[in-house]
Amino acid sequence: MRENLPKNYDPKEFEDRIYKEWVDKGCFKSKIDKNKKPFTIVMPPPNITGQLHMGHALDDTLQDILIRWKRMDGFEALWIPGTDHASIATEVKVVDQIKKETGKTKYEAGREEFLRRAWAWKDEFGGKIVNQVKKLGASCDWDMERFTMDEGCNRAVTKFFVELHKQGHIYRGNRIINWCPDCKTTLSDIEVEHEDKEGSFWHIKYPIKDSDEFLEIATTRPETMLGDSGIAVHPEDERYAHLVGKSAILPLVGRELIIVADDYVDKDFGTGAVKMTPAHDPNDFEVGKRHGLEEINVMNDDATMNELAGKYEGMDRYECRRELVKDLEEEGYLIKIKKHDHAVGTCYRCHTVIEPRLSLQWFVKMDELSKPAIDVLKNGELKFVPEKFDKTYLQWLEKIRDWNISRQLWWGHQIPAYYCQNCEEVMVQENSPTKCSKCGSTDIKQDEDVLDTWFSSGLWPFEVLGWPEESDLLDYYYPTSVLVTGYDIIFFWVVRMVFSAMFCMDEKPFEHVFVHGLVRAADGKKMSKSLGNGIDPLEVIDEYGADALRFTLATGNSPGNDMRFYMERVEFARNFNNKLWNASRFVFMNLENEDVSNLNRDVVEKDLTLADKWIISRINRVVGEVSHNMEKFELGIALQKAYEFTWSEYCDWYIEIVKPRLYGDDEDAKRAALYTLTYVLEKILKLLHPFTPFITEEIYSYLPTVEGNIIVSEYPHYKEEDNMELEEEKMNLIMEGIRSVRNVRSEMNVPPSRKAKTIIVSTPDKREAMEDGKEYFKSLASASEVEIKDTTEGIPEDAVSIVIDGVEIFIPFDELVDIEKEIERLNKEKNKAISEIKRVEGKLNNPNFVNKAPEKLVEEEKAKKEKYEDMLKTIEERLSKLS
Numbered sequence: 057m058r059e060n061l062p063k064n065y066d067p068k069e070f071e072d073r074i075y076k077e078w079v080d081k082g083c084f085k086s087k088i089d090k091n092k093k094p095f096t097i098v099m100p101p102p103n104i105t106g107q108l109h110m111g112h113a114l115d116d117t118l119q120d121i122l123i124r125w126k127r128m129d130g131f132e133a134l135w136i137p138g139t140d141h142a143s144i145a146t147e148v149k150v151v152d153q154i155k156k157e158t159g160k161t162k163y164e165a166g167r168e169e170f171l172r173r174a175w176a177w178k179d180e181f182g183g184k185i186v187n188q189v190k191k192l193g194a195s196c197d198w199d200m201e202r203f204t205m206d207e208g209c210n211r212a213v214t215k216f217f218v219e220l221h222k223q224g225h226i227y228r229g230n231r232i233i234n235w236c237p238d239c240k241t242t243l244s245d246i247e248v249e250h251e252d253k254e255g256s257f258w259h260i261k262y263p264i265k266d267s268d269e270f271l272e273i274a275t276t277r278p279e280t281m282l283g284d285s286g287i288a289v290h291p292e293d294e295r296y297a298h299l300v301g302k303s304a305i306l307p308l309v310g311r312e313l314i315i316v317a318d319d320y321v322d323k324d325f326g327t328g329a330v331k332m333t334p335a336h337d338p339n340d341f342e343v344g345k346r347h348g349l350e351e352i353n354v355m356n357d358d359a360t361m362n363e364l365a366g367k368y369e370g371m372d373r374y375e376c377r378r379e380l381v382k383d384l385e386e387e388g389y390l391i392k393i394k395k396h397d398h399a400v401g402t403c404y405r406c407h408t409v410i411e412p413r414l415s416l417q418w419f420v421k422m423d424e425l426s427k428p429a430i431d432v433l434k435n436g437e438l439k440f441v442p443e444k445f446d447k448t449y450l451q452w453l454e455k456i457r458d459w460n461i462s463r464q465l466w467w468g469h470q471i472p473a474y475y476c477q478n479c480e481e482v483m484v485q486e487n488s489p490t491k492c493s494k495c496g497s498t499d500i501k502q503d504e505d506v507l508d509t510w511f512s513s514g515l516w517p518f519e520v521l522g523w524p525e526e527s528d529l530l531d532y533y534y535p536t537s538v539l540v541t542g543y544d545i546i547f548f549w550v551v552r553m554v555f556s557a558m559f560c561m562d563e564k565p566f567e568h569v570f571v572h573g574l575v576r577a578a579d580g581k582k583m584s585k586s587l588g589n590g591i592d593p594l595e596v597i598d599e600y601g602a603d604a605l606r607f608t609l610a611t612g613n614s615p616g617n618d619m620r621f622y623m624e625r626v627e628f629a630r631n632f633n634n635k636l637w638n639a640s641r642f643v644f645m646n647l648e649n650e651d652v653s654n655l656n657r658d659v660v661e662k663d664l665t666l667a668d669k670w671i672i673s674r675i676n677r678v679v680g681e682v683s684h685n686m687e688k689f690e691l692g693i694a695l696q697k698a699y700e701f702t703w704s705e706y707c708d709w710y711i712e713i714v715k716p717r718l719y720g721d722d723e724d725a726k727r728a729a730l731y732t733l734t735y736v737l738e739k740i741l742k743l744l745h746p747f748t749p750f751i752t753e754e755i756y757s758y759l760p761t762v763e764g765n766i767i768v769s770e771y772p773h774y775k776e777e778d779n780m781e782l783e784e785e786k787m788n789l790i791m792e793g794i795r796s797v798r799n800v801r802s803e804m805n806v807p808p809s810r811k812a813k814t815i816i817v818s819t820p821d822k823r824e825a826m827e828d829g830k831e832y833f834k835s836l837a838s839a840s841e842v843e844i845k846d847t848t849e850g851i852p853e854d855a856v857s858i859v860i861d862g863v864e865i866f867i868p869f870d871e872l873v874d875i876e877k878e879i880e881r882l883n884k885e886k887n888k889a890i891s892e893i894k895r896v897e898g899k900l901n902n903p904n905f906v907n908k909a910p911e912k913l914v915e916e917e918k919a920k921k922e923k924y925e926d927m928l929k930t931i932e933e934r935l936s937k938l939s
Contacts, residue, residue, distance in 0.1 A: 060644045061758055065637035067601025071750045075190060078753075083767045084195045086134035088532045095131035096536040097123055098517050099196065100549070101204060103142035104178055105149055108188035110575040110583060110609075110621060111542065113593040117606045118572060118613065119540045120194050121691055124746040126537075127195070128771035134533055136520050137189070137196035139182055141205040143468040143509045144239060144247065144405050150174045150467065167466055167504075174467050178203075188594060193602050193749050195767065202520045204512050205469065212519035213469045213512045214486050216560060221484045225421050225559075226461075228473075228482070230351065232338040233415050233460045234401065237359035238408040241464040242417060244508050246548040248410055250399040259391040260384060262287065262304040262331070265312060271296075271304055271329045272391055276398065277336075278384070279376040281306065282365045285350040286332035287315045288343055290323035307389040308380070309366065316347045335414035338457075353414045373411070418462040418471060418505070426453045428558035429551065438554065438564045441689045442616045445546060445571050452547045453555075461508045468506030475501050514552035517565035524560070534561070538568040543616060546571070570689050573618035575609070580620060596626060603748035604629040610747050611699070613692045632699060633751050636744075639707045640755045643733045646718050652760045655731040663728035665717075666828045670787035671710045673780035674701065675736045680774035682743055691747075698743040706736060709791065716835050734761045739772045789822060790829035793865055796858045797837040800867070803881060804856070811840035815855070815866040817848055822862040857934045859885070859927045882935050889928040896921040 062069070078084060097119050102112055119135060127133035150173050151162050162170050186201070202209065220226040234243040257274040260281070264270060271287060284306050289296040296315070303312040313332075320343050321330050334344030335353040344351060354365045361368045361376050368376045384390040401410045430453050432438045433446060440446050462471060474483040478497035483489050491498050515523070517539070521530040535557075541550060550569055557565035576582055577589040584590060596605045607629035612619035654660075664672075678701045685694035714729040738759060745752040745766050756766035797814065806812075814833050816826045826844050833839040845851075848864065855866040856878055899905050899917050906914055 059758065060648070061637065061641045061755065063641070065634045065751070067603060067633075067750060070754045071193075071602055074750050074753050075193065078195065078765070078767060079198070081765065083765060084135070084197050085199065086132055086197050088528055089132050090532075092130065092132040094533050094537075095123070095126040095133045096533040097135045097538055097540065098520055098536055099135065099137045099194075100539075100541055101138040101140040101202075101513065101516065102185050102189070103145055104139045104182035104185070104203075105142050105145040106185045108185055108192070108593055110591060110593055112185075112189070113192060113605065114572060114575050114609045114613065114619075115540055115542065116189055116192055116194050117609045118570065118691060120192070120606075120749075121610060121746040122538060122540070122570075122686075124195055124749060124767065125686055125771065127767070128742065128745065128769060130770070132532075134200070135194070135196045136200050136202065137186070137194070137198060138202035138204065138516070138520060139186065140509060140513060141178070141203065141468060143463055143465050143506060144241065144243075146174060146177065147465050147467040148239070148405055150177050153177065162466065170466050191594060191597055191602060193606065195749070200520070204509070204516070208522070209512060209515070209519050210469055212515050212524055213507065214472045215524045216515055216556065217472055217507070217511075218484055218486050220420065220559070225425055226418060226484075227421060228416065228418050230414050230416050231419060231458065231460065232336075232341045232412050233417055235357075235411045235413045235415065236403040236406065236408055237357065237411055238406045239403060240357050242415065242460055242462065242508075243403060243410060244460075244510055244548065246510070246545065247404045248401040249404045249407075251402050251407075252397060253400045255396050255398050255400070257326075257394040257396045258381060258384075259327075259394065260307060261389045261391055262307065262313070262329075264299060265303040265305055267302075269299075271299075271315075272327045273329055273331045274326045274394075275331060276396065277377075278380050279361070279368075279373050280333045280336040280354070281331060281380075282309065282361070282368065282376075283333045283335050283352040283354040284311070284313055284331050285334060285352055286313050286344065286347065288318045288321050288330050288332050288347075289315065289328060290321040291317040291319065293321075293323040293328050296329060308383055308387065314347070314349070316343070316349075318343050318346065337412055341414070351414050355411065355413060359411055417460050418473070418503075420459040420461055420511075422456045422458055422555075425555045425559060426456050429453055429555040432554065432558060432564050438566070439568050441568055441570045444616060445543060445569070448543070448546050449551065453551055456551075459508075461511045462503075462505040463508055465506050466504070468509065469512050471503040471505050471507060473503040475503065477501055510548055510552055513549060514556040515560070517553055518557060518561055535564050536566045538570050539566045540570045540572065543571050543573060568689070571616050572613060573616060576618050576620050578620055578622050583621075591621060591623075596623075600626050600630045601633070601750065603633055603751050607632065607695070607699075607748055610695045611692050615689055632703060633748065635707055636702060636740075636751065637755070639702075639711060640737060640758070642711065643730075643737055644758055644760075647730060647734070647760060650727075650730055652734075654727055655734060655761055657731070657735075660724075660728040660731040663724045664732065665725075665728065666783055666786055666790075667710060667713045667832065668728055668732040669780045669783040671705065671732060671736055672778055673784050674705055675739050676775055676778035677784075679739060679743065679772045683771075683774065695744075695747050698740070698747075702740050702744070706740060710736070712836060713832055716831065734759065738762060741766060742769060742772050786825035786828060789825050789861070789863065790832055792860050793826075793829070793858070793863060794833060794837045796860055797833070797839075797865060797867065800856060800858055800881070801838065804877060806838075808838050811838050812867050813841050813843070814839035815843045815845060815851055815868070817845045817851075817864040817866070819862040820846075826863065857882070857930075859930045861923060864930060879935060882931055886928065886931045886935065889924050889931060892924045893921060893928065896924065 099119065100115060123133050123135040150170065154160055154162060154165050154173060158165065217226065234248050236243055255276050257276060258278045259272055259274050262271045262273050275281060287304050289300065299315050300317045302315050304315060306313055320339060332340045332343055332349055334341045334349050335351040352364060354361055355373065356362050359373045361371050363369050368379060371379065381390065402408060403410055430450060433449060440449065472484060472486060474489050476492035476495060476497050477499040479492060479495040481492050481494040483493055489500055492500060517536050518530065518534055521527065521534050523530060553565045557563065574582060581589060593605055604626050608625045612625065678697055681697055682694045714733065717725045717729045720726065741752045741756050753766050756762060814837065818826045823844060830842040833842045851866050852868040855868040858865040896917050
């Protein structure tokens, strides 16, 4: 006897086992095959400090769906995994470890000891999130796993920096950056989180030199006024036109501030006069450059005030603010204080309020680098899904500022810049110099800073394939096919990958950018630790299985939109898997003593029934639709169609239809039914496999008509020979009739066990379908017998009637029928028909619809009107007889 599936669906029994089998068999591995078209995805590398969260789970699920589908569809599919060194996050962990174990700061421990511990920390904890990703079922080629600080990536990053510097795209200079006073490093924009905080506008009087006039200036950071070097007004602001070129006096300090006219100022906002602090504000910095304003930095690295702050030197910035405001009030310079709540930038690691400040750093000059990245989108080589993110991408690139890439950290790619301690010559090169290129001194020191994490990860799509070395991998798999990512990092990562690729490869890094939204809590709020509303995907997997989680994430996803995560939907997904399991078990049970070699189309073709042809045609149509949706990245819609077909048409309809044949004595009929069951089930499993890989692989392994693993099997394709529209139309009519009979019996509380004769009166064009459906009415609509007639003559007047398109169904229930209830039911049907007639007439009497709608649509509405009028006439005749 053939082995069957276990009675109960329990993903814990097979998910880990199946994943190990896939890995052991090399199912995820890819190799260069010039006879196949490559399909490549590089995984957005999660931080080595990270814990798998729902955002990761969604991102990885979508990637795995695409890679499994393309692998089955005949592509040479490669999904390259990796992890990111996460400069700040990892450094914080290691610094804390050093302090806890030795009581030393990182500086006291020294760079060498710090890096030794950092690499040891990476080796111990870096693989944690990788193992969590595997629990999700990610079918990556793990032999190609990369780390953003491995030797190959380091070589690529160094090469990129040096080449950019050679061509004048990298420079070292003083500019405004985001500074964390606690971590004591610059931050990228994505590392700055904005929090709503209570604040104020302090309105301060700035006297005009040699005049009784003054300007009213409003600021949210009074302590920065100590670095003021000018005041700006709008060129067209008549209120201040006479002051342009004159000077104001900085309160408490006495410094003269030149008044300049600049279009940056919004004359309708506030007082229309803005203090300029070029060393402490990015916009002021740009205005200052245009007008030659002095850059005065009044703060230390730890956000205390420096010697340029005068009497406030040594104070914390907030202590300085309090004392300064107090002094302004005492000296008569404070006009008023107005409450003003606003978003304040904070460090994503320590949540300290960041300080925009002037600093000597390394920058990438973006004006020329951005142009090819803009062109590659505009000429259609790069495509966003959905297209609305084209605008987001272009807006950021077209307004891009120079990019600060140096970080005051030790964990990361050390900047390949070397300083001569004798003559201060700066040498930028791939290998460490042995002597100064200018004076010959051997006293050379490398820049201690490291590069922004985004600088190195911007090379990810091609560095993981071997760049800067030439390689067969790079030639075959590049450009990659699709990047799957959230909309929140289009600015920070996607843009940088594109312009980096255009510079290094002269080609886009990927063909499509598939953008998904955020996974939100059930109430729509963003999941976060602080709110305590996060859901651990690993806990969901432990309770419901990875397939249920993946199903939930896929069905809730539409490109570019956020989704809400409900545990009820996970339970529904598990229930669907359970239904698929039980349906498959039923099929296998009926295959136990069957010679499966006879289950082929040639043998059973002559014995295929209407229902067999209908379900074969339906799965064929679903295959075509699902493939179409997959190509358009409509993964949620694709899964929804596969699920609906499986649950409703295959499980609820077809399996019930074939039961009498499976239990009957006609071996040919049984064989045709078993062939159809297994044929359709195989296609269902393959359609579902990219979404729910574990359960489909487990069921597939029990299917006796196939060999090997489903993960490397051929994906189904639409076949014109399986398109049987006539059979679908017939079966749809029969199913509508059966549903109607069931509904009537349910309304009348007639138990399914009570059989009743069913009389069907049909038009000539529907008669063949009704003849074919006799046995289905018996097995599925509790018909004791089925009689097909051309007229209603001889049908008992008290028979319950049902009207569908071209068909009337009568059930003479005799004593089972409550005549008053039947009249009530028919009156409801009558009102429904009248309502539909009025709706259609409303359309047809509307000149705008009749004149503007396509002719085909107008004709369809006329046909509907005729159909409902016939139904109304039939219903009224029945009511008349019953009355």
